[in-house]
Amino acid sequence: MIKLSSKNPLNVRMAPTLGAQIAARILPGTAIVADKIVEGDDFRGNPHWYQIDGSQQAASALTPFKNGNAAQNPLFVWAGGLEFVDAIAPAISPATSTNTQQRPDGTIKPLDVTGLQSVFGTFNYTEGTSGSIQIDSAWIHSNIVAYSHAAVNKNRPFDVHQKAKAYFDLVFNEIQAQGLQDGILEFGGCWVPRHICHDPAKALSSHSWGVAVDLNVSWNGYGRQPAPAGSIGSVLELVPIFNKYGFAWGGHFGGKSIDPMHFELALLHIP
Numbered sequence: 001m002i003k004l005s006s007k008n009p010l011n012v013r014m015a016p017t018l019g020a021q022i023a024a025r026i027l028p029g030t031a032i033v034a035d036k037i038v039e040g041d042d043f044r045g046n047p048h049w050y051q052i053d054g055s056q057q058a059a060s061a062l063t064p065f066k067n068g069n070a071a072q073n074p075l076f077v078w079a080g081g082l083e084f085v086d087a088i089a090p091a092i093s094p095a096t097s098t099n100t101q102q103r104p105d106g107t108i109k110p111l112d113v114t115g116l117q118s119v120f121g122t123f124n125y126t127e128g129t130s131g132s133i134q135i136d137s138a139w140i141h142s143n144i145v146a147y148s149h150a151a152v153n154k155n156r157p158f159d160v161h162q163k164a165k166a167y168f169d170l171v172f173n174e175i176q177a178q179g180l181q182d183g184i185l186e187f188g189g190c191w192v193p194r195h196i197c198h199d200p201a202k203a204l205s206s207h208s209w210g211v212a213v214d215l216n217v218s219w220n221g222y223g224r225q226p227a228p229a230g231s232i233g234s235v236l237e238l239v240p241i242f243n244k245y246g247f248a249w250g251g252h253f254g255g256k257s258i259d260p261m262h263f264e265l266a267l268l269h270i271p
């Protein structure tokens, strides 16, 4: 679920088409919540529309238009008119909720190095060049496996932790089921044994365990705000899906550490 707002009055329609009946309007400065993006009429080169549930909006969010019913479901808003405000904590299942740590706002916290070690194992390593590390080959042999999925990296295999495989399947299967796979334009890597930011002074990155993926790097650089909802390269529609299965999102990392391309498995226990 993401929170969006508009700088200009925006029509909320009965269908994702420019001619569809207007049910309500979003006035500047008010925020709405959405959890689904669909394809509809192309406007200014952007064919994406947010599907919203009128009954789930804050009372002041939608202003009824003429005789329109602002509380109905579904309703549609052209994505190009909306700006990303925040990714709201998704309605994660009780199982995921009790198996992850959350911040006060409900977003999922990543595991620290101790947590990563306890869930995915401890390895010996030597320092490499430019913040990379070389992991003991016996650990690699027993933990890192090839993985592929049609929704990511053009179905080409990449290396992941064997315990993470089933969770990547859950995420990418759902991304496909929701028709969002075409929004994954770049795969920036998963298992990359290294320190955070390739800085030897920093802790080991979760990429060292093969439990994190970087997506759409070009539009979601480290330390930068995520690409806006509805724009090319945006990963915002993927956040609720990753969260649902226990992945933390780098877009929820605070301040300068924000890393919107990054999703990492954060379950406290994996059988």
Ligand SMILES: [Zn+2]
Binding pocket: 207, 212, 213, 214, 261, 262, 263
């Ligand atoms: Zn990453």
